[in-house]
Amino acid sequence: MSDLAVIQAKGLDLTFQTNDGAVQALKGVDLDINRGDFVSFIGPSGCGKTTFLRCVAALETPTGGSLTVNGMSPEEARQARAYGYVFQAAGLYPWRTIAGNIRLPLEIMGFSKAEQNERVEKVLELVDLAGFGGKFPWQLSGGMQQRASIARALSFDADILLMDEPFGALDEIVRDHLNEELLKLWERTGKTIGFVTHSIPEAVYLSTRIVVMSPRPGRITDVIESPLPKERPLDIRDTPEFLEVAHRVREGLRAGHAYD
Amino acid sequence: MPLVIAAFVLWAAAWWLNIRIANGPAAGSQAAKLGVPAIFGLTLLAMWELIVRGLDLPMVILPAPSMIAERFAASLPILWQDFVQTVVKGALSGYVIGCLAAFGTAILVDRWDFLRRGLMPVGSFVAALPIVGTAPILVMWYGFDWQSKAAVVVVMVFFPVLVNITAGLQETTQMQRDQMKTWAASYWQGFWKLRLPAAMPFVFNGLKISSTLALIGAIVAEFFGSPIVGMGFRISISVGQLALDMVWAEIVVAAIAGSAFYGIVAFIERKVTFWHPSQRG
Amino acid sequence: MRSLLPVLTVVAAILAFWYVACIPMNIHFAAMQAERAGVPVTPEGMAPRREMGAIPLAARNPHIWAETWVQDKPRLPAPHQVAIELWQTTVEKKVTSKRSLVFHGWVTLSATLVGFGIGAVAGVLLAVGIVHSRAMDMSVMPWAIASQTIPILAIAPMIIVVLNSVGVQGLVPKAIISAYLSFFPVVVGMVKGLRSPTPMDLDLMRTWNASRDQTFRKLRLPASVPYLFASLKIGIAASLVGAIVGELPTGAARGLGARLLSGSYYGQTVQIWSALFATAILAAVLVAAIAAMERATLKRMGVGR
Numbered sequence: 001m002s003d004l005a006v007i008q009a010k011g012l013d014l015t016f017q018t019n020d021g022a023v024q025a026l027k028g029v030d031l032d033i034n035r036g037d038f039v040s041f042i043g044p045s046g047c048g049k050t051t052f053l054r055c056v057a058a059l060e061t062p063t064g065g066s067l068t069v070n071g072m073s074p075e076e077a078r079q080a081r082a083y084g085y086v087f088q089a090a091g092l093y094p095w096r097t098i099a100g101n102i103r104l105p106l107e108i109m110g111f112s113k114a115e116q117n118e119r120v121e122k123v124l125e126l127v128d129l130a131g132f133g134g135k136f137p138w139q140l141s142g143g144m145q146q147r148a149s150i151a152r153a154l155s156f157d158a159d160i161l162l163m164d165e166p167f168g169a170l171d172e173i174v175r176d177h178l179n180e181e182l183l184k185l186w187e188r189t190g191k192t193i194g195f196v197t198h199s200i201p202e203a204v205y206l207s208t209r210i211v212v213m214s215p216r217p218g219r220i221t222d223v224i225e226s227p228l229p230k231e232r233p234l235d236i237r238d239t240p241e242f243l244e245v246a247h248r249v250r251e252g253l254r255a256g257h258a259y260d
Numbered sequence: 261m262p263l264v265i266a267a268f269v270l271w272a273a274a275w276w277l278n279i280r281i282a283n284g285p286a287a288g289s290q291a292a293k294l295g296v297p298a299i300f301g302l303t304l305l306a307m308w309e310l311i312v313r314g315l316d317l318p319m320v321i322l323p324a325p326s327m328i329a330e331r332f333a334a335s336l337p338i339l340w341q342d343f344v345q346t347v348v349k350g351a352l353s354g355y356v357i358g359c360l361a362a363f364g365t366a367i368l369v370d371r372w373d374f375l376r377r378g379l380m381p382v383g384s385f386v387a388a389l390p391i392v393g394t395a396p397i398l399v400m401w402y403g404f405d406w407q408s409k410a411a412v413v414v415v416m417v418f419f420p421v422l423v424n425i426t427a428g429l430q431e432t433t434q435m436q437r438d439q440m441k442t443w444a445a446s447y448w449q450g451f452w453k454l455r456l457p458a459a460m461p462f463v464f465n466g467l468k469i470s471s472t473l474a475l476i477g478a479i480v481a482e483f484f485g486s487p488i489v490g491m492g493f494r495i496s497i498s499v500g501q502l503a504l505d506m507v508w509a510e511i512v513v514a515a516i517a518g519s520a521f522y523g524i525v526a527f528i529e530r531k532v533t534f535w536h537p538s539q540r541g
Numbered sequence: 542m543r544s545l546l547p548v549l550t551v552v553a554a555i556l557a558f559w560y561v562a563c564i565p566m567n568i569h570f571a572a573m574q575a576e577r578a579g580v581p582v583t584p585e586g587m588a589p590r591r592e593m594g595a596i597p598l599a600a601r602n603p604h605i606w607a608e609t610w611v612q613d614k615p616r617l618p619a620p621h622q623v624a625i626e627l628w629q630t631t632v633e634k635k636v637t638s639k640r641s642l643v644f645h646g647w648v649t650l651s652a653t654l655v656g657f658g659i660g661a662v663a664g665v666l667l668a669v670g671i672v673h674s675r676a677m678d679m680s681v682m683p684w685a686i687a688s689q690t691i692p693i694l695a696i697a698p699m700i701i702v703v704l705n706s707v708g709v710q711g712l713v714p715k716a717i718i719s720a721y722l723s724f725f726p727v728v729v730g731m732v733k734g735l736r737s738p739t740p741m742d743l744d745l746m747r748t749w750n751a752s753r754d755q756t757f758r759k760l761r762l763p764a765s766v767p768y769l770f771a772s773l774k775i776g777i778a779a780s781l782v783g784a785i786v787g788e789l790p791t792g793a794a795r796g797l798g799a800r801l802l803s804g805s806y807y808g809q810t811v812q813i814w815s816a817l818f819a820t821a822i823l824a825a826v827l828v829a830a831i832a833a834m835e836r837a838t839l840k841r842m843g844v845g846r
Contacts, residue, residue, distance in 0.1 A: 089435060105443045320703070374547050499698045
């Protein structure tokens with residue numbers, strides 16, 4: 001089991017010092033994420049789901065417990081460029097073309113010119129944006145921008161993909177479409193994905209495992225193994241199995257909220 | 261007197277025409293956008309001519325535009341010399357040195373937060389001061405020739421450019437900086453690829469403000485002492501001789517130089533910050 | 542308050558640099574005086590020293606460094622000399638004295654304020670006209686914007702001399718320069734402000750069937766306040782520069798500009814520097830006064846803190 005785990009958290013604590021006193025963002029979080037897993041984090045705001053992802057990415061430093069990524073500390077993993085991170089906003093640079101934006105991390109990581117071009121072509125294809133490389137971000141729709149940002153995270157071929165509410169700002173129709181695309185992409189690339197969301201259907205539809213979290217202090221209240229098959233057409237969301245899982249997630253969220 | 265009346269008739273006619281164009285169907289067209297201000301400007305010029313002639317105003321009070329144009333055409337070599345002395349040697353060299361110095365300082369300020377928090381309030385404060393007052397001191401130190409003018413310009417443009425570049429370098433969002441971090445980018449990679457391009461709209465704002473300041477500095481510094489060439493020198497000497505046509509000719513040169521200078525900077529801005537919402541149009 | 546310590550550090554560094562800079566700037570004269578007074582200086586004699594750079598000379602004669610901070614007409618006066626001069630010419634002189642900086646400051650300030658008042662009021666009125674008349678907007682606005690890019694300050698000496706020749710002197714010509722320098726920034730800023738309400742805001746007014754006048758008073762005018770104050774700050778600084786430059790061409794005897802000019806005629810560097818600091822302080826006070834008005838206005842409108 002543990003040789004499969006690419007992300008391992010044990011008793012992870014994180015306390016922020018704010019003007020209103022200490023806030024416990026994470027308390028005693030234990031979680032193993034295995035190679036090839038698609039793990040969703042769901043919970044109300046303040047439950048620490050984004051904070052956990054940021055700890056994995058070494059954007060926050062835990063105040064207690066242990067956390068390893070690919071067997072290294074998060075900071076070492078960051079230096080080794082072990083993961084691609086997709087933020088809620090596409091965050092593409094308006095002064096660079098789509099291809100230029102995807103090339104950006106490759107330039108930073110020192111890939112050769114030829115390899116840069118090859119990889120850009122490949123990931124543009126992967127997210128269905130072939131032919132749009134010469135456009136500027138502001139000439140594309142929000143959904144296309146977010147696809148470009150996923151392509152950027154994939155371009156340097158890290159085996160972990162961390163996604164922080166990547167589709168949160170998009171409308172439902174675009175979101176459904178991108179969810180479907182993301183599943184296909186995951187199947188094709190076999191990456192390990194950590195995915196933060198606040199949408200129950202999204203979490204259930206995408207994940208092999210759903211981590212339900214609750215706030216004050218931020219902690220895990222339930223981890224649900226999805227019984228759904230790997231092949232998931234959009235209308236799987238109307239099957240009893242799907243609704244069953246969604247129900248369990250909702251129950252978990254409610255339980256975490258009970259004393260509010 | 262008839263000429264004066266003609267001036268006002270012309271005014272009324274031109275104004276009526278502009279109202280018709282501005283409220284007509286073609287108001288949004290490029291031609292109207294250029295035509296209306298052109299009509300307005302030409303009308304003012306014509307009125308100026310008519311009133312000066314009509315009232316027989318002496319040249320020592322207000323020369324007519326035709327006289328200014330005549331003087332301008334007749335004095336091209338002198339005007340060119342003055343232009344080279346004041347604009348090219350004084351303003352331009354000072355502008356380049358001042359902007360480069362500000363850029364270098366901005367990078368230092370950017371690397372050390374302590375320096376930024378200390379220098380920025382001081383810099384904004386100094387940027388609001390009448391720095392042109394340093395002209396007599398700098399003329400004393402660097403002599404009457406263009407070097408002292410360039411020095412005044414350096415001091416004048418330094419702080420506005422510094423404040424704008426530094427503000428621009430702060431422009432990135434936390435998310436963009438986090439993103440750089442996830443790629444384990446070095447300081448300089450983040451600087452060249454993210455923060456400097458993001459700062460460009462601010463940088464150009466500073467460069468545009470400074471282009472005007474540079475000319476003002478170079479001209480006013482000449483009021484405190486100059487060789488016998490230069491726009492500020494010519495203005496002050498011609499004012500003394502009551503040769504107002506020459507003064508106006510120099511002012512025309514200053515206006516052309518000023519708008520050309522600004523126009524060139526704005527043109528480069530369009531090329532560099534084509535992506536910014538304000539430039540996409 | 543977080544920035545207090547860094548600001549103080551930077552100011553202290555500037556002062557320290559200033560004192561250090563005085564040494565090479567004034568060392569040649571200090572060496573000459575020291576030699577006259579019988580203090581040994583290396584190298585001896587004027588001629589070899591004249592050949593020498595200021596920094597090597599300073600490095601070889603550390604014992605006369607102190608002399609560089611107390612000269613009568615130094616190339617660069619030390620900070621304390623400027624401070625003392627400022628103190629003596631403001632607090633210790635009667636305000637009616639020709640040597641009082643308060644007196645000269647007031648001459649410049651009064652022209653600045655009169656000009657600024659005229660320029661700002663005229664600027665706001667023109668901006669209102671521009672926002673309400675398309676013809677005016679299209680005719681005038683491009684020129685108002687273009688005027689920001691040209692050094693209109695160059696007209697100042699001519700205005701002074703022309704008005705002088707028809708017998709108008711003193712405050713009025715300077716005020717005219719101050720007025721036109723503050724006029725254009727105020728026009729441009731105010732137009733921007735009056736146009737700042739979004740299409741949604743304006744549509745909302747339309748759904749209430751608000752009259753043009755109501756839209757102006759209840760939406761456009763309040764929305765323009767921050768823009769107005771921003772341009773007033775630029776305007777008043779420009780007005781002050783205008784008044785000072787207006788004092789140069791006729792060799793006026795009164796005003797801060799006149800102090801700068803006479804100081805540079807007679808090599809009275811301490812006087813120049815103290816006049817320079819007086820203008821800086823005046824500019825800072827004026828801008829701060831506008832900022833205080835801004836805060837008070839925004840507070841009354843309920844948007845400031």
